[in-house]
Amino acid sequence: MQKIKKDALGNLVYGKIKLMILNGALKPGQKINKKELTEQLSVSQTPVNEAIIRLTGEGLIEQQERKGFFIKIFTYQDLKEFFAIRAGMEGVALRLCVEEQPDNTLDKLTHFFDNFSLPLDENEYKKYLKADQEFHQKIIELSRNSIIINFNKNFDFIMKSYQKGLIRPPEETLPEHKAIVKAVRNRDSEKAQQLLIEHHLKSRKVIKDQHLKYNTNN
CATH class of the missing domain: 1.10.10.10 (Winged helix-like DNA-binding domain superfamily/Winged helix DNA-binding domain)
Known part of the structure; x- marks a missing residue:
């Protein structure tokens, strides 16, 4: 005892x-x-x-x-590796949402970016940053998958140790987010998963390029 x-x-x-x-x-x-x-x-x-x-x-x-x-302070290499894993896991999470959640639940994913159009001013940028974070968090939450949810907690911590803003500008990511949302609304789980994976892998490439640039200059 x-x-x-x-x-x-x-x-x-x-x-x-x-x-x-x-x-x-x-x-x-x-x-x-x-x-x-x-x-x-x-x-x-x-x-x-x-x-x-x-x-x-x-x-x-x-x-x-x-x-x-x-x-621990995580490095570019750590973040690059986690982004590769996150791309796959969050893609699966979104597919689970689209295929398994009822319309009234799935609807919670589809309105994060309704009020944004390019270009964004400084105030809109801050709101977009918040919407971006909440959108990806909601995908994880609605997957109802405990393994993915627990992994994401560690990923969020790593992101905090790396940067405070967006990895890529809204000019790139807002159209991508809207395309993902459109696939979700259409209940096209395969396309939604593919678009989300590509979205994260593009961010991973930016991190990889930043890492290479840093190593070249130091």
């Missing part, structure tokens, strides 16, 4: 620290203060240490020799 209680506490602390990383309460590059975490979570240092070790194994935390533990 004692071991069960200990394991339950360890899992609880692990879950809370992981959530703090994923929602940005612990920021990329930030050094982990174990004392603060034990006080904040009202636990001893043992479950905090165990959680840090688990999260290091998952790649969300990294240990720097003689310096301590830090929230």
Whole structure:
């Protein structure tokens, strides 16, 4: 019974620290203060240490020799690899939405970009950035697939460590989003999946080109 209680506490602390990383309460590059975490979570240092070790194994935390533990900052290479995976997984998520969700649920995907037309001014750009993020998040949510949903949480964290705005300009992505929405409205799951995969792979190519340019200049 004692071991069960200990394991339950360890899992609880692990879950809370992981959530703090994923929602940005612990920021990329930030050094982990174990004392603060034990006080904040009202636990001893043992479950905090165990959680840090688990999260290091998952790649969300990294240990720097003689310096301590830090929230990992992901690289261009990391992001490039995750975009390749995300393209496939979110494409599957969208296909599941189109093929399995009723009209009233699927309708939640089709109005994010109704009020946008090019060119966008500064205020519209900010609204478009928000709509872009919410659109992709809604695809994941409506897939009702727990594996895809959990993967996406890690991807969102990686994106926060990389950039704050759009990878590609609205002049490129808005027509792509509207084409995806049109396929969704037409219940064309295969085309919707294909368009979304292409959408993400184009962004991946931009990241790849930026990486090559960075390496050339350094």
